[in-house]
Amino acid sequence: MRVRPVIQVTFLETKGGKTKVRGRMSRPPKELGEVALFVPPDSLIEARMMRYGKRCCLATLAVRAGEGGAALEIGAKYAVLSGWDMENASLVLSPKHGWEETVFKPRDAAEITIDGYRCLVPITGSIDVNNLPGGAAVIKGAWNHEHCAVCMQCICEVCGPEAWISKEGVWVCKKCHEEYICPRSIEFHF
Numbered sequence: 001m002r003v004r005p006v007i008q009v010t011f012l013e014t015k016g017g018k019t020k021v022r023g024r025m026s027r028p029p030k031e032l033g034e035v036a037l038f039v040p041p042d043s044l045i046e047a048r049m050m051r052y053g054k055r056c057c058l059a060t061l062a063v064r065a066g067e068g069g070a071a072l073e074i075g076a077k078y079a080v081l082s083g084w085d086m087e088n089a090s091l092v093l094s095p096k097h098g099w100e101e102t103v104f105k106p107r108d109a110a111e112i113t114i115d116g117y118r119c120l121v122p123i124t125g126s127i128d129v130n131n132l133p134g135g136a137a138v139i140k141g142a143w144n145h146e147h148c149a150v151c152m153q154c155i156c157e158v159c160g161p162e163a164w165i166s167k168e169g170v171w172v173c174k175k176c177h178e179e180y181i182c183p184r185s186i187e188f189h190f
């Protein structure tokens with residue numbers, strides 16, 4: 001199980017909807033920049049880590065207006081998520097994704113060359129197959145797999161086509177849907 005840094009809030013200031021947060025970190029952050037504070041049981045507050053002092057382990061974060069900074073409390077501890085961990089947590093916690101059970105089927109794809117690299121683009125309703133850039137060819141069934149956004153497992157007819165897809169077209173495997181998305185759990189294993 002992943003050990004995330006935890007911040008204990010020592011200072012909070014809200015001005016014009018924006019919240020400034022200061023607190024002591026249980027371990028150094030991986031880097032400064034975009035993070036999310038996990039507020040149990042199921043919300044994430046997006047913030048920007050502005051400063052971190054190694055000596056005293058004090059971090060300063062800025063929460064943009066409308067991000068729910070008012071829910072934070074002095075003295076409370078929050079897990080600090082970053083990078084892929086933050087992306088995955090948002091995938092699991094946000095109800096906006098509208099997950100639907102599906103079965104992967106290979107799709108036709110157009111082969112397009114960009115800067116000398118061969119790229120496959122799956123054919124969707126919004127692509128006019130008769131008017132592809134540079135006269136690209138359509139290859140039958142060339143889009144033959146997807147990857148689970150949480151564990152990167154291949155989703156295809158060989159590895160197993162049963163999966164879940166979000167409204168935005170994000171795929172997750174059956175196992176990750178059962179383990180993380182259904183219970184809205186952010187205890188990712190890597």
Ligand SMILES: [Zn+2]
Pocket residue numbers: 148149150151152153172173174175176177
């Ligand atoms: Zn998975």
Ligand SMILES: [Zn+2]
Pocket residue numbers: 145154155156157158159160
């Ligand atoms: Zn596969």
